[in-house]
Amino acid sequence: MMDGMALSVETSVAHEAQKLFFEIGMAQRVKVGAALNELGLGFAQAHALRMLDPQEPRPMSALAERLFCDASNVTGIVDRLEKRGLVERRSAEGDRRVKALTLTPAGVELREEVMALMSEPPEAIASLSVSDQRALRDILARAVENL
Amino acid sequence: MMDGMALSVETSVAHEAQKLFFEIGMAQRVKVGAALNELGLGFAQAHALRMLDPQEPRPMSALAERLFCDASNVTGIVDRLEKRGLVERRSAEGDRRVKALTLTPAGVELREEVMALMSEPPEAIASLSVSDQRALRDILARAVENL
DNA sequence: ACCAAATACTTGAGCTTGTCAAATACCTAT
DNA sequence: ATAGGTATTTGACAAGCTCAAGTATTTGGT
Numbered sequence: 389m390m391d392g393m394a395l396s397v398e399t400s401v402a403h404e405a406q407k408l409f410f411e412i413g414m415a416q417r418v419k420v421g422a423a424l425n426e427l428g429l430g431f432a433q434a435h436a437l438r439m440l441d442p443q444e445p446r447p448m449s450a451l452a453e454r455l456f457c458d459a460s461n462v463t464g465i466v467d468r469l470e471k472r473g474l475v476e477r478r479s480a481e482g483d484r485r486v487k488a489l490t491l492t493p494a495g496v497e498l499r500e501e502v503m504a505l506m507s508e509p510p511e512a513i514a515s516l517s518v519s520d521q522r523a524l525r526d527i528l529a530r531a532v533e534n535l
Numbered sequence: 536m537m538d539g540m541a542l543s544v545e546t547s548v549a550h551e552a553q554k555l556f557f558e559i560g561m562a563q564r565v566k567v568g569a570a571l572n573e574l575g576l577g578f579a580q581a582h583a584l585r586m587l588d589p590q591e592p593r594p595m596s597a598l599a600e601r602l603f604c605d606a607s608n609v610t611g612i613v614d615r616l617e618k619r620g621l622v623e624r625r626s627a628e629g630d631r632r633v634k635a636l637t638l639t640p641a642g643v644e645l646r647e648e649v650m651a652l653m654s655e656p657p658e659a660i661a662s663l664s665v666s667d668q669r670a671l672r673d674i675l676a677r678a679v680e681n682l
Numbered sequence: 683a684c685c686a687a688a689t690a691c692t693t694g695a696g697c698t699t700g701t702c703a704a705a706t707a708c709c710t711a712t
Numbered sequence: 713a714t715a716g717g718t719a720t721t722t723g724a725c726a727a728g729c730t731c732a733a734g735t736a737t738t739t740g741g742t
Binding site: 430431432433457458460461464465468483484485486 | 697698699700701702703707708709
Binding site: 447448449459460462463483484485486487 | 722
């Protein structure tokens with residue numbers, strides 16, 4: 389009985405937090421999506437851009453892993469990025485099967501914009517007091533560590 | 536100079552928080568997406584289900600608003616839900632242009648599952664201490680109020 | 683009452699994103 | 713040499729999304 393109640397209290401706090409978390413995330417997704425569309429990018433393309441390293445070329449397969457999706461999906465996403473001159477497929481030295489994805493200067497530049505856009509805090513967070521923001525950051529940092 | 540620095544400190548805290556927020560949200564999206572697929576639902580369908588009221592039928596247009604998408608998109612989403620017998624289109628009394636969306640018993644039931652699934656806190660949040668969870672919930676509640 | 687304009691929804695074209703299965707090209711180890 | 717494994721592409725298909733145009737119905741002005 390006591391255990392049951394204690395547990396239900398705990399889960400209810402986490403659930404309440406999750407509902408709020410989800411609501412803020414959803415709103416932000418809509419806002420960011422609109423901004424990305426104005427840059428002519430879908431969410432997946434933007435995410436792919438973020439996952440590429442301006443310094444170090446990565447194979448398609450590495451991108452698929454980071455995007456948590458099928459390799460054949462990456463083909464299409466990279467096609468569109470390449471058509472816009474943001475990315476280049478270079479055959480990797482040593483293994484001609486792998487395509488080393490390289491950001492072009494235009495790609496690097498747009499990537500910066502995307503990064504800025506996506507790390508822009510939503511209204512909800514920006515309007516918190518600085519001490520709340522700090523507390524939030526610290527709690528989320530602990531949360532991420534526990535992954 | 537001082538103002539500039541103070542500002543940059545503030546934005547950097549919010550930005551750091553946002554990056555963590557985004558990372559947790561992204562991971563959760565993937566996990567929830569997989570669970571929804573096992574129920575045979577896409578994210579949009581699930582979200583639509585959530586936005587319908589088991590008590591009070593709503594017109595398509597109301598759903599479009601809540602989904603932040605075009606009305607013509609809702610047609611397709613509701614088509615799929617209706618084909619599975621989760622929702623019914625009834626002509627509204629008083630205005631035959633309007634379709635009143637009504638959840639069937641199966642729809643109500645599946646909606647419950649979806650709600651439970653989507654408010655299930657991610658690993659990252661669940662593994663926080665109870666006091667962190669409480670603090671998180673309270674901060675997010677303040678954040679949502681500021682919308 | 684009549685007709686033009688507004689409203690609710692559907693349809694169709696076209697795009698991106700996603701999956702799966704099969705093909706291609708290349709590498710590696712026996 | 714060759715059998716099997718790996719990286720990427722292709723093709724078929726479906727969801728999700730937008731825009732423009734179409735249909736049905738209501739509303740409002742005259």
